[in-house]
Amino acid sequence: MTRKPAVAGAFYPADPEDLKGMIARFLAEVPEMGPPPVAVTAPHAGYIYSGPVAGYAFRSLAPLAGAEPVVWLMGPAHHVAFEGVSTGPFTAWATPLGEVPVATDRVAGLLALGAPFTDLAEPHLPEHSLEVELPFLQVVLGGFRLVPLLFGVTDPLAAAPAILEAIEPGDVVVVSTDLSHYHPDDAARRIDARTLERALALDPEGVLEAEACGRHPWAALTWIARARGWRPSLLAYATSGDTSGDRRRMVGYAALRYDRP
Numbered sequence: 001m002t003r004k005p006a007v008a009g010a011f012y013p014a015d016p017e018d019l020k021g022m023i024a025r026f027l028a029e030v031p032e033m034g035p036p037p038v039a040v041t042a043p044h045a046g047y048i049y050s051g052p053v054a055g056y057a058f059r060s061l062a063p064l065a066g067a068e069p070v071v072w073l074m075g076p077a078h079h080v081a082f083e084g085v086s087t088g089p090f091t092a093w094a095t096p097l098g099e100v101p102v103a104t105d106r107v108a109g110l111l112a113l114g115a116p117f118t119d120l121a122e123p124h125l126p127e128h129s130l131e132v133e134l135p136f137l138q139v140v141l142g143g144f145r146l147v148p149l150l151f152g153v154t155d156p157l158a159a160a161p162a163i164l165e166a167i168e169p170g171d172v173v174v175v176s177t178d179l180s181h182y183h184p185d186d187a188a189r190r191i192d193a194r195t196l197e198r199a200l201a202l203d204p205e206g207v208l209e210a211e212a213c214g215r216h217p218w219a220a221l222t223w224i225a226r227a228r229g230w231r232p233s234l235l236a237y238a239t240s241g242d243t244s245g246d247r248r249r250m251v252g253y254a255a256l257r258y259d260r261p
Contacts (some may be wrong), residue, residue: 002099003090003148007128007261010045012135016096022047022137027062028089036063038230038260039173042136043197043253044075044129049240050178050253056236057255058136061172065142070103072167073137074127074149074217075176082152084116088124093146095131097138103145106166108172110147113162116154123150129176129214137174144172151216152194155223157204162258167224175221177214179252188239196234199256202226221258230258 008014013022021176029052037218045051077086087107092099111209124130137144149163167173180191191211199241204222208215227231235257239250 001089001091002227003093003124005090005131006126006130008096010046011128011132012253014096019096019135020139022051023136026051027059027083027140030055030059032062033060036061037257039175039258041175041177041218041221041254041256042133043255044132044145044176045178045240045251045253047132048217048252049243052243053236053238053253054129054136057257058140060235060257061140064172065070065140067141067170068143068145069141069242070106070145070171071137072147072148072149072170072171072173073130073133074151074173074220076214076216077123077150077152078129078213079126080123082118082120082123084118084152084154086109086120086152087122088150089119089121090124092149093131093134093148095134095138097135100134100138100144100146100147103147106147109166110162116159117162123152124148130169133174133176135153149217154216156208156216156220157223160220163220164224164227166246171178173221175217177218179254180211181213181251182249185239185241185247185250188250188252192237192254196237196254200232200234202232225258229261231261232256232258
């Protein structure tokens with residue numbers, strides 16, 4: 001029951017050494033950030049486009065290396081429509097850097113609650129939004145256990161309380177999301193600034209209305225952060241135009257961290 005890579009060789013290198021080298025370069029461009037956050041958001045585009053921004057999110061988790069935390073990885077389903085939030089039935093997720101074990105006890109606890117939680121496999125199989133974050137986590141953390149949560153058609157603010165109750169001290173939340181898609185430079189930055197304003201204000205309803213493909217899991221995190229008193233801050237923002245040079249049809253990327261008060 002291992003979930004195999006779907007986008008290795010496309011979104012990121014399939015060769016382990018090339019992959020580790022690319023991630024190491026992204027991380028090396030980011031300064032140290034002090035104590036680790038309890039949650040981050042990171043983009044999920046191809047590494048050549050979004051990797052520099054993702055590096056900020058994952059570099060902030062570097063102090064957790066060796067702690068083997070449980071990582072709640074939450075992202076949107078792009079390819080298969082379904083109702084609910086799927087953990088999948090997997091016991092491990094594979095990347096070119098090895099296998100990541102699933103925290104099956106935590107997954108079982110969510111599934112025992114019933115809807116909206118489900119273990120559908122099909123939405124996970126072609127999906128990139130969770131997979132692309134795993135090699136970064138493997139390089140930065142070393143060992144960790146995974147709770148994969150893929151959001152389909154669901155009310156994330158109804159799912160958020162159950163997730164909040166299941167998160168334990170020492171766990172880390174990672175939300176996978178890009179921002180606006182395919183706007184010219186000025187429009188993209190204006191739309192993304194409004195989205196980030198809502199997120200930084202801990203406005204889950206506002207995030208849910210924003211132009212971000214991961215707005216559902218991000219809204220859930222925003223609800224949890226507001227309930228727990230976590231403080232968000234912006235680590236980095238860029239667009240695909242900053243790496244590709246094409247300013248006509250861009251995708252926005254942001255990295256945020258959430259800290260305890």
